[in-house]
Amino acid sequence: MIKKLNELKSGETGVLASYGSGGDLELKRHLLGMGFVKGADVEVEKVAPLGDPIQVKVKGYSVCLRKEEAKNIEIEV
Amino acid sequence: MANLKIGLAGNPNVGKTTLFNTLTGLNQHVGNWPGKTVAQAKGHYKHNGNEVEVIDLPGNYALSAHSMEEIVSRDFIVDEDADVIVNIIDAANIERNLYLTVQMMELGANLVVALNMNKYAQDKGYTIDANKLSELLGVPVVEIEANSDTGKEELLKTVEQAAQNPVNTTERLVYNNELKEHIAELQAVIEEDKNLLDVPSSWIAIKLLENDEIVEEKIEGSSKRNNIQAETKKVKDHLEGIFGEGSEEVIANARYAFIDGLLKESLTKPNHLKVSISEKIDKIVTNRILGFPIFIVIMYAMFEIVFTFGAPFQDLIDEFFGILGDFIVGSLGETMLSSFLVNGLIGGVGGVLVFLPQIILLFLIISFLEDCGYLARAAFVMDKLMHKFVGLHGKAFIPMLLGFGCGVPGIMATRTMENEKDRLITMLIVPFMSCSARMPVYLLLVGAFFAANQSLVILSLYLVGIIVAVIVAFILRKTTFKEMSAPFVMELPDYKLPTIRGILMHTLEKSWGFIKKAGTIILVASIVIWMLSYFPAGVEYGSQESAIGTIGTVIAPVFAPLGFGEWQPAVALAFGLVAKEVVVGTFSSLFGVAEEGAGIITAMHGIFTPLTAYVFMVFVLLYIPCFAALGAIKQETGGWKYPLIMSAVTLVTAYVVSFIVYMVGLGLGLG
Ligand SMILES: Nc1nc2c(ncn2[C@@H]2O[C@H](COP(=O)(O)OP(=O)(O)O)[C@@H](O)[C@H]2O)c(=O)[nH]1
Ligand SMILES: [Mg+2]
Numbered sequence: 067m068i069k070k071l072n073e074l075k076s077g078e079t080g081v082l083a084s085y086g087s088g089g090d091l092e093l094k095r096h097l098l099g100m101g102f103v104k105g106a107d108v109e110v111e112k113v114a115p116l117g118d119p120i121q122v123k124v125k126g127y128s129v130c131l132r133k134e135e136a137k138n139i140e141i142e143v
Numbered sequence: 144m145a146n147l148k149i150g151l152a153g154n155p156n157v158g159k160t161t162l163f164n165t166l167t168g169l170n171q172h173v174g175n176w177p178g179k180t181v182a183q184a185k186g187h188y189k190h191n192g193n194e195v196e197v198i199d200l201p202g203n204y205a206l207s208a209h210s211m212e213e214i215v216s217r218d219f220i221v222d223e224d225a226d227v228i229v230n231i232i233d234a235a236n237i238e239r240n241l242y243l244t245v246q247m248m249e250l251g252a253n254l255v256v257a258l259n260m261n262k263y264a265q266d267k268g269y270t271i272d273a274n275k276l277s278e279l280l281g282v283p284v285v286e287i288e289a290n291s292d293t294g295k296e297e298l299l300k301t302v303e304q305a306a307q308n309p310v311n312t313t314e315r316l317v318y319n320n321e322l323k324e325h326i327a328e329l330q331a332v333i334e335e336d337k338n339l340l341d342v343p344s345s346w347i348a349i350k351l352l353e354n355d356e357i358v359e360e361k362i363e364g365s366s367k368r369n370n371i372q373a374e375t376k377k378v379k380d381h382l383e384g385i386f387g388e389g390s391e392e393v394i395a396n397a398r399y400a401f402i403d404g405l406l407k408e409s410l411t412k413p414n415h416l417k418v419s420i421s422e423k424i425d426k427i428v429t430n431r432i433l434g435f436p437i438f439i440v441i442m443y444a445m446f447e448i449v450f451t452f453g454a455p456f457q458d459l460i461d462e463f464f465g466i467l468g469d470f471i472v473g474s475l476g477e478t479m480l481s482s483f484l485v486n487g488l489i490g491g492v493g494g495v496l497v498f499l500p501q502i503i504l505l506f507l508i509i510s511f512l513e514d515c516g517y518l519a520r521a522a523f524v525m526d527k528l529m530h531k532f533v534g535l536h537g538k539a540f541i542p543m544l545l546g547f548g549c550g551v552p553g554i555m556a557t558r559t560m561e562n563e564k565d566r567l568i569t570m571l572i573v574p575f576m577s578c579s580a581r582m583p584v585y586l587l588l589v590g591a592f593f594a595a596n597q598s599l600v601i602l603s604l605y606l607v608g609i610i611v612a613v614i615v616a617f618i619l620r621k622t623t624f625k626e627m628s629a630p631f632v633m634e635l636p637d638y639k640l641p642t643i644r645g646i647l648m649h650t651l652e653k654s655w656g657f658i659k660k661a662g663t664i665i666l667v668a669s670i671v672i673w674m675l676s677y678f679p680a681g682v683e684y685g686s687q688e689s690a691i692g693t694i695g696t697v698i699a700p701v702f703a704p705l706g707f708g709e710w711q712p713a714v715a716l717a718f719g720l721v722a723k724e725v726v727v728g729t730f731s732s733l734f735g736v737a738e739e740g741a742g743i744i745t746a747m748h749g750i751f752t753p754l755t756a757y758v759f760m761v762f763v764l765l766y767i768p769c770f771a772a773l774g775a776i777k778q779e780t781g782g783w784k785y786p787l788i789m790s791a792v793t794l795v796t797a798y799v800v801s802f803i804v805y806m807v808g809l810g811l812g813l814g
Binding site for chain 2: 084085090091092093094095096097098099100101103104105106111112113114115116117118119121125126127128129130131132135
């Protein structure tokens, strides 16, 4: 099943399936550089105390991003 | 015997600066990249008779045209004739780190890879075969420990050998056949214009496929631009057709595929990573319930230490200069020389040094929080609030908080923000936080006019500052800084025990930098103010007859619409540029009364009504921050542009807001 990264609950894992169309090009480039490529394992580790941003494990390290920034990333769970 | 030049490149938090310090010791100089607001650290060392210049490049994850930091690093590799680029890699995060390595190889950089943090990699269960990795990459790989001499000798020798025998790293990259073929097609068209070939044509081809604005612009200037653009479009469409995703993603995937290939042969890792210490610490530190209280306690402790522990030392410095001044007047008498020494020179030097205790304490703490990894967590916890209300990065919180104590450390703390736009906006709004130097002004006027509601009135001023900061940040984001949109996406580095040496070096460098750069401005400004107050010869210091008094009298009518058109407030505001608390001292000397007591209160009632006193306080809160703050901004941004913008923005803001407050007050019949 495909879910958006921002919809994953803390502890949920999946594999990056694709970037949805649209979305900021700059952001996509940055995310690609940080390891968010097709086929990468991702795990949502936690959500910040105020509900945003989220902390995600990818390529063996932790990165945080806002839900707004995660919503274009599609995850196969 | 040769002169060599090397650059240290790598992801953020991999130990570049630590290695830089280990290599250069105190032989370093921190400035800005020419014409940029990005900091540049340069240093040198001698080894085997070679004189080696070292440049600590900004930390990057990629080399796109994504941020000023990335552009700086990329330009360095392209334009500066560095002999070797030392690529420092965090062995515990080797996969992601190699992504940058690959991009530097695309540029043909003459690389030496330095594997750092090997202990953390071992803790994670990683075993890296450095020889194998070196063989596959075609560049030397050396294991080091940046915070000690482990591996240093070998690294230095390897660097010297690499400088002698540069390798073309571009040739070692292998992307999948489909992509390789199309890059080659595009390359052929690019190579028709020899003027473009100061960088590898394959790099230009890749950047065009990545929609890199800077390279696209360069192509606009080429004689073959039509061919190149047409071919680029063709290849892009083709790749999209085959892979079903944008050409950028195709390239990113190819890079990671290359890295996967490398690591299959050179890295063994356990099937299941055990829960790391960092993850355990984060269970508490960024916990949903505990995250906030912990953050607040740490911030409170920082505030206390910086401003409370700093205060006695500041008083000591103040006292010392007071005694020195008295001594000078005592031995020289009331001469021009003694006036210059006491009011001009000591006033200026004292004005610089008085900040030193705070700055030293601040940087001890900030360096610790940053190096150990907490700062990133603080940003994670605070981001929602900061983003929602100020439109800024979570990291903007700390500078703004410090701004309530003093704008100078607040401005300097913006150093922790990697993104240029966020940093600049934060720097420009920090001075709106009501710093402690405004307090004496409030206390004087609130005591004189609002004795019944002191705290409430002062609180309202703090709120005015915060609201104005939010509005100014909003306007700046919609106008000047519109172009530079910045994603939040941020690494949460593993917690590490920082090294004392690293923290001390950082603190020393910042404090010295402040004294040197901001100090010059404060000193010069203080001397100018002194001259304006002393001359024409014979007049009383700072009186209406002095140059500054004349200026005050001339500009006073400008403030008439705000309700205080007398010459004294104008002069007081001019003096307040040195430091805002000087406004109080100026009033007392202009009226020839003590700084406290009935005399000055009567004097204040002579020129202000409650309403205009409040408007005056609003103006003092918002107008040009002191010279020290402007000096700090100049130091941080490396030029006069931002201090001048700051001065203009604050003057306009102060005038407009004060005018509105005055009009509203009159409208409500408070006049
Ligand atoms: N244990 C250990 N810590 C290191 C080493 N190198 C750097 N660090 C720590 O890693 C953190 C980031 O280092 P820094 O040099 O600021 O990284 P930069 O962002 O690449 O300049 C600091 O806390 C350093 O003390 C090392 O070799 N061993
Ligand atoms: Mg650094």
